[in-house]
Amino acid sequence: MSEGTERDLAARVVELVRRVAGPAAQAEVLVTRSDLALTRFANSFIHQNVAETGTTVQLRLHVDGRTAAGGSSRVDPDGLAALVERTRAAARLAPPDPAWPGLTAPAPTPAGRPVDEATAFASPDERAARVRAFVDAVEGLEAAGYCRTSYRSGAFANSAGHSAVGRAAEAAMDGIARAGGADGVARHSADRLADLEGAVLGARAAAKARAATDPIELPPGRYEVVLEPAAVADLLQNLAWYGFNGKRYAERQSFAEPGVAQFDPAVTLVDDPLHASTLPFDLEGTARRALPLVEAGTTRAVAHDRRSGAEVGAGSTGHGMAGGSTFGPIPRNVRLLPADRAADVSVGAAAVGAGVTGAVGDPDTAALVAGVRRGLLVSDFWYTRVLDPKQLVVTGLTRNGVWLVEDGVPTRAVRDFRFTESYPRALGPGRVLGLGRSPVRQPDRSDGSWCEAPTVRLSSWNFTGGASG
Known part of the structure; x- marks a missing residue:
């Protein structure tokens, strides 16, 4: 398939709707081709290589004051006709939809970033070469993880005459090394497979695993922390889902207060989909663009699709997505912008040399750790669950x-903690003591989503349980 084929399919479904439901029906159609490939390894060898190619057609139909949506992976004439008939039947049974926001009007769509063809259609051997480099770099430790590549090509059309096309490609690697029951991790997401350096990631994961052996247990309590990018990504994802979500904001279930200085002045957050290769339009055909969420500590905006934007008297910010009517529009490409200036990196690196070898893997983290009198260096968070959505x-x-x-030196590995913390409060005024200069893009589980963050030093983090309970 090509963009032209996908554009033709979208236009064909719009015409089918016109024939079946009449000229007054409003329809929007998204056709997406996806090529996804994954090379997975465990016990230091590749045990699975999978790939799938598919095309999906998503239709949303508003007719006679009622709205319904449907999807299909069949793109033959009978399959498209069945999709239209099925969605039309569902619309007849749907309740009235007085909040229907209408269709996206014809408007230009940005071209998006160029697609790296070598990444879009990478071979298993090319992914395996990065796995081999990762495994070689751990030097005998047990290694596990994956290397993936993806390509998406999409076309949108609606019955208001708007259309858009776009392409995107991504590569990602996520691996761990294990030493004596201790794990070290390294992750990276990029527009080009060539930018994933398996040897660099493997060496980083192995150094951290070796530095994490023989941990001690510390009591729960509030500690100053340095959070590495993988941990910071969890903060950004939860802020996006529960805070900068236009539906939750309209329902007064979000902490966000636009115009209020809710964060430390060091914090600037932007949802920036075109910073990387991605489709340049959303599910409703709205052009995607950078959306400042927080500027120098002051909350500026939340994300909207057409429905949530209409509810608060604003327009869509390009965040229409599948499931948006249930979950709301969610920023999926959040960047925490790095510091303009960082601490003296050479001082930090020198200090780390006296501590636990390998605990600090980059100059950014070294510089921030060097300023900590007593605190914790944290690599990653997991299994996070929201207890209070309003306060997050x-x-x-x-x-x-x-x-x-x-005294600025990592001295001992520590056993894992449970924490309970308000993410906005942890990043609040006066609580961010430093940001790194070199953000790292972290891959997400869903294709097209990522977070980009530097290492962050915070004045306080609430650890509520240790390894013993």
């Missing part, structure tokens, strides 16, 4: 390495 109080566990920092 989250509980979860540390993972893949925690270290005690004393």
Whole structure:
């Protein structure tokens, strides 16, 4: 298939709706081709290589004051006709939809970033070469993880005459190394497979695993922390889902208060889909663009699709997505912009040399750790769950390495903690003590989603349980 074929399919479904439901029916159609490939490894060898190619057609129909949606992976004439008939039948049974926001009007759509063809159609051998480099770099430790590549090509059309096309490609690698029951992790997502360096990631994961062996247990309590990008990504994802979500904001279930300085002045957050290769339009055909969420600590905006935007008298910000009517529009490409200036990196690197070898894997983290009198260096969070959506109080566990920092030096590995913390409060005024200069893009589980963050130093983090309970 090509973009032209997908555009033709979308236009064909719009015409089928016109024939079946009449000229007054309003329809929007998204046709997406996806090529997804995954090379997975465990016990230091590749045990699975899978790939799938498919095309999906998503239709939303508003007719006689009622709205219904449907989807199909069949693109033959009979399959498209069945999709239209099925969605039309569902619309007849749907309740009235007085909040229907209408269709996206014809408007230009940005071209998006160029697609790297070598990534879009990478071979299993090319992914396996990065796995081999990762495994070689761990130097005998047990290694596991994956290397993936993806390509998406999409076309949108609606009965108002709007259309858009776009392409996107992504590569990602996520791997762990294990030493004596301790794990070290390294992750990276990029527009080009060539930018994934398996040897660099493997060496980083192995160094952290070796540094995390023989941990001590510390009592729960509030500690100053340095959070590495993998942990910061969890903060950004939960802020996006529960805070900068236009539906939750309209329902007064979000902490967000546009115009209020809710965060430390060091915090600037932007949802920036075109910073990376991605489809340049959303499910409703609205052009995607950078959306400042927080500027120098002040909350500026939340994400909207057409429905949530209409409810608060605003327009769509390009965040229409499948399931949006239930979950709301969610920023999926959040960046925490790095510091303009960082601490003296050479000082930090020198200090780390005296501590636990391998605990600090980059100059950014070294510089921030060097300023900590007593605190914790945290690699990663996992199994996080929201306890209080309004205040965004989250509980979860540390993972893949925690270290005690004393007088700027990581001195001992620490057993994992449970924490309970309000994410907005942890990033609140006066609480961010430093940001790194080099953000790392972290892959997400869903294709097209990612977070990009530097290492962050915070004045306080609430650890509520240790390894013993």
